Structures are given as C-alpha cells and as structure tokens.
Amino acid sequence: MTSIFGADGKMLPCTVLETGPCVITQVKTEDKEGYSAIQLAFGERKEKNTPNALVGHFRRAGTTSKRKVVEFRGDSGNAALGGLVNVSIFEPGDSVDVVGISKGKGFQGVVKRHGFGGVGGQTHGQHNRLRAPGSLGASSFPSKVFKGMRMAGRTGGARVKVQNLEVVKVYADKNLLVVKGSVPGPKGSFVIVEK
Amino acid sequence: MDLLTFVEQDNTPERSLPAFRSGDTIAVHYKIREGNKERIQVFQGIVLQRRGAAATETFTVRKMSNGIGVERIFPVASPFIEKVDLLTQGVVRRSRIFYLREATGKSARIKAKR
Numbered sequence: 001m002t003s004i005f006g007a008d009g010k011m012l013p014c015t016v017l018e019t020g021p022c023v024i025t026q027v028k029t030e031d032k033e034g035y036s037a038i039q040l041a042f043g044e045r046k047e048k049n050t051p052n053a054l055v056g057h058f059r060r061a062g063t064t065s066k067r068k069v070v071e072f073r074g075d076s077g078n079a080a081l082g083g084l085v086n087v088s089i090f091e092p093g094d095s096v097d098v099v100g101i102s103k104g105k106g107f108q109g110v111v112k113r114h115g116f117g118g119v120g121g122q123t124h125g126q127h128n129r130l131r132a133p134g135s136l137g138a139s140s141f142p143s144k145v146f147k148g149m150r151m152a153g154r155t156g157g158a159r160v161k162v163q164n165l166e167v168v169k170v171y172a173d174k175n176l177l178v179v180k181g182s183v184p185g186p187k188g189s190f191v192i193v194e195k
Numbered sequence: 196m197d198l199l200t201f202v203e204q205d206n207t208p209e210r211s212l213p214a215f216r217s218g219d220t221i222a223v224h225y226k227i228r229e230g231n232k233e234r235i236q237v238f239q240g241i242v243l244q245r246r247g248a249a250a251t252e253t254f255t256v257r258k259m260s261n262g263i264g265v266e267r268i269f270p271v272a273s274p275f276i277e278k279v280d281l282l283t284q285g286v287v288r289r290s291r292i293f294y295l296r297e298a299t300g301k302s303a304r305i306k307a308k309r
Contacts, residue, residue, distance in 0.1 A: 002199060003251050004206045009228075009274045016202045171202075178202060 019177040020086035025061040038076045043067030087175045094167040100184035100191035104157035114150040160184040203250040207272045217242050217292050218285030224277040244291040284308040
C-alpha cells in the first residue's frame with residue numbers, strides 16, 4: 001500500500017495491483033457447457049512445473065503456461081480464444097470489487113475473530129476472563145449448544161471480497177491498477193478484480 | 196523498478212524542502228482553505244521526528260502555545276505545504292526526541308548547532 005494525494009489535496013490510501021494482461025483460455029457457451037463464461041489465465045510459470053493437462057489446455061489457446069486460471073461467469077460477448085484482457089477495461093472513477101485470500105491469523109479468541117466485546121471491566125471481582133465469550137446459551141432447555149455458535153478458532157486465510165473500491169489511477173502501459181483502500185491478502189498474493 | 200516504487204514516484208511531486216532533522220526549529224507554511232479562500236498559516240516549532248519513506252514520509256512538529264504543548268504531523272509530500280523555513284539547527288543525540296514532551300524549564304532547551 002501507499003498514499004497518493006488527490007486533486008483536492010487529500011491523502012488517499014491506495015493499493016497497487018498488477019492487472020493483466022490475462023489470456024482468454026476458454027470461452028464457455030450456453031450450447032456446450034450449459035452456461036456462458038470466460039476463463040482467464042494470468043502469471044507465468046515454467047512448463048516443467050505445469051501439469052500436462054494444463055499445458056495442453058494452454059496450447060489450445062495459443063499461449064504459454066500460466067500460474068492462475070479463473071472463470072468469470074456472464075455474457076462472454078465477442079471474446080475469442082487466445083484474446084487478451086488487460087487493465088484498459090478499467091477507468092479512474094470506476095468502482096471495483098476485489099477478491100482475495102485474507103492473511104491467516106492462526107487460532108484466535110472470540111474478541112478478534114467475531115468482534116465480541118469481552119467482559120466489561122476488570123472490577124466486580126473479575127481477574128482472568130477479560131476476553132472470554134460469556135454464556136453459550138440457555139440452561140436445561142435446550143440443554144445443548146446450538147450449531148454455529150460463534151467460538152474461538154482458526155481465523156483468516158479465507159476468501160474475502162471487498163466491495164466498491166474506487167479506481168484512482170490506471171497505468172495502461174505497465175498494467176497497473178491503483179485502487180483506494182486495502183485488499184485482502186499478503187503482499188504479492190493473487191487477487192480477482194471484478195468490475 | 197519495483198512497481199510500488201514506480202507508482203509512488205509517479206505521484207509524488209518533486210519537493211525542495213530544506214534538509215531538517217529532529218531537534219531543528221522550523222516554520223511550516225501551510226495552506227488552509229476556508230470556503231473558496233486560501234490563506235497561509237505558519238506553524239513554528241521543534242521537529243520531534245521524521246518517519247516513513249517516500250510518499251508516506253511524515254514529520255512531527257511541536258510548539259508551546261500559551262503554555263500548552265501542541266503537536267502537528269505533516270506529510271512531507273502534502274501539496275498544502277507551501278514552504279518550510281529551517282530556522283535553527285539543534286544538537287540532539289537521538290532521531291526521536293519524545294523526551295521533550297516531559298521536559299520543562301531548563302531541560303526543555305535544545306542547544307543550537309554552531
């Protein structure tokens with residue numbers, strides 16, 4: 001992340017995303033697959049590290065081996081196999097959604113994981129349960145803890161979508177997209193940008 | 196070049212602020228917009244620290260205003276900074292002189308560089 005000063009002089013927190021060029025590796029149609037979508041591939045990888053099935057798949061699209069393959073559903077329009085999708089489909093001022101895998105936080109308590117308030121204060125005889133979850137439910141009826149009760153556990157490392165990020169800048173020659181705000185995941189991770 | 200560095204350099208205009216560091220006394224000429232009018236306010240005080248790098252670098256200035264300590268944090272790249280005057284260079288032994296907040300009277304002075 002970095003900061004950019006906007007036209008009115010205000011500082012905008014920004015994230016820089018390398019966006020494309022993505023190769024169209026498959027066009028799915030209503031007739032053949034039952035729904036329409038396009039499949040995009042991004043990021044280079046060595047052919048010796050690519051499964052043979054994928055090598056053949058990429059060869060059909062007339063491209064080299066790629067690292068990530070993602071399908072986007074919706075009307076494929078006039079997309080052609082082997083065509084390129086790059087950052088120029090975005091313009092400053094657009095709002096985009098960004099999907100990524102959030103950073104793993106390990107085993108966390110309910111305060112961090114679910115935003116519980118914890119126990120009010122250190123007084124009234126409390127001494128060791130400041131961040132405890134409190135009651136898990138009622139008593140002899142229903143005499144069980146309901147499924148889905150929010151408790152401590154593995155946190156982060158899940159698919160997260162951040163909606164309505166504003167596009168601040170587009171560098172078409174370097175395939176860079178600068179959006180306002182933060183996106184899920186560590187630096188250098190792969191994300192999906194949806195318009 | 197690193198892509199992040201490229202974006203930072205592309206969006207950070209060239210600034211020619213004097214090379215001040217913590218302990219120096221500076222005057223920041225800061226543009227303030229009120230409605231459509233713009234005026235310049237001078238904030239004069241001692242630099243407590245400089246932190247960050249490139250586009251996100253900031254500095255903290257502390258001054259005493261009617262006996263009350265006031266601190267302001269300015270981004271170095273802020274377009275609202277008209278100019279910075281370096282008034283005196285101080286001699287301090289560390290890059291972050293937060294001890295100045297607790298210091299009063301004689302110990303709150305900073306020796307000037309000669």
